[in-house]
Amino acid sequence: MSEESGKDSGALRKGPSGVDPRLLEILICPVSRQPLTYDRANDELVSPKARLAYPIRNGIPIMLADEARDLDETQPAGEPAT
Numbered sequence: 001m002s003e004e005s006g007k008d009s010g011a012l013r014k015g016p017s018g019v020d021p022r023l024l025e026i027l028i029c030p031v032s033r034q035p036l037t038y039d040r041a042n043d044e045l046v047s048p049k050a051r052l053a054y055p056i057r058n059g060i061p062i063m064l065a066d067e068a069r070d071l072d073e074t075q076p077a078g079e080p081a082t
Contacts, residue, residue, distance in 0.1 A: 023061075029054075031065050044069070
């Protein structure tokens with residue numbers, strides 16, 4: 001029996017976020033080119049350097065700057081200004 005026979009061949013492992021943990025290890029922020037951290041409470045990947053949070057939808061990180069939430073904005077997205 002080979003060493004590979006006990007391993008899952010090709011299927012993605014899912015972490016608590018629904019994202020493959022191996023993928024989280026290699027993703028970087030497309031703006032700052034720095035590592036990301038996972039924010040479990042908001043289910044998003046955070047770039048501290050760029051001050052952006054990238055959403056995760058259906059287990060897939062949306063790594064587009066246009067889709068990222070600006071961490072410096074005090075008003076939650078989708079709420080009208082008062």
